[in-house]
Amino acid sequence: MISEGTMQQDVTSVTLVNDTAKTIDTVVPAGERYALLGIRIVNPDNVDRIVSITIYKEAAKTNVIAEIFNITVPATQKKYWPNTTVASAVRWNATSPEELLEAGNSISVVWLAGGASAGATDADGLVFSYVKIASRG
Amino acid sequence: MKESCPYCGKMTDMQLVEGVWKSKTCDCGKDLAALAKSVPELVEEQPDLESKEVLP
Numbered sequence: 001m002i003s004e005g006t007m008q009q010d011v012t013s014v015t016l017v018n019d020t021a022k023t024i025d026t027v028v029p030a031g032e033r034y035a036l037l038g039i040r041i042v043n044p045d046n047v048d049r050i051v052s053i054t055i056y057k058e059a060a061k062t063n064v065i066a067e068i069f070n071i072t073v074p075a076t077q078k079k080y081w082p083n084t085t086v087a088s089a090v091r092w093n094a095t096s097p098e099e100l101l102e103a104g105n106s107i108s109v110v111w112l113a114g115g116a117s118a119g120a121t122d123a124d125g126l127v128f129s130y131v132k133i134a135s136r137g
Numbered sequence: 138m139k140e141s142c143p144y145c146g147k148m149t150d151m152q153l154v155e156g157v158w159k160s161k162t163c164d165c166g167k168d169l170a171a172l173a174k175s176v177p178e179l180v181e182e183q184p185d186l187e188s189k190e191v192l193p
Contacts, residue, residue, distance in 0.1 A: 010138070010158065011156060011157045011158065012138060012151065012157070012158040012159075013157055013158065013159045013160065013173065015160060015169070015172060015173040015176060016176075017143045017172065017176065020143045021141070022140070022141055022143070023140065023141040023148065024138065024139070024140045024141075024151075025138070025139045025140075025148060026138050026139075042179065044177075044178075044179035076179060118176070118177060119176040119177070120176050120177045120178065120179050121173045121174075121176050121177070121178050121179065122178070122179040123157060123178070124157070125179070
């Protein structure tokens with residue numbers, strides 16, 4: 001359990017357009033570490049979208065550390081990481097306490113294209129909850 | 138925070154506006170903020186706090 005650091009909640013607007021994949025990346029800044037506690041993922045579009053979340057070692061996204069999420073998010077619905085109940089849109093039953101990320105690690109969230117759609121936006125379609133911790137040698 | 142541009146496919150910076158990361162103009166010249174305003178906005182269902190309580 002994390003006992004130091006600063007709680008952060010990064011809210012990101014997500015816009016999906018007709019039959020087009022969407023990627024949103026964030027990189028852990030130099031001198032910091034993240035203890036990733038939760039991610040809220042919304043599919044605002046009117047077709048289902050497969051969403052994946054991959055952690056890479058570096059911003060260039062060359063080396064994969066882990067794929068922590070790969071789930072079909074139904075149209076206009078939401079999912080949470082971590083959640084061992086795939087069908088649930090509620091953050092519960094979380095068995096993984098946190099994911100520790102070091103400076104330079106990249107979190108990449110991808111909404112795959114879902115076929116012809118109206119497209120849509122959600123002001124809080126992606127929310128990272130994490131504790132920011134200063135790096136130590 | 139970066140997002141993919143649906144026009145050129147490249148990753149472009151987002152901007153922090155009042156605590157929310159939002160789209161801005163891509164290096165390719167396309168205004169992604171305008172694109173966001175051109176599509177429907179998801180309105181999540183909220184509980185109806187005005188509804189009358191129905192007792193059995």
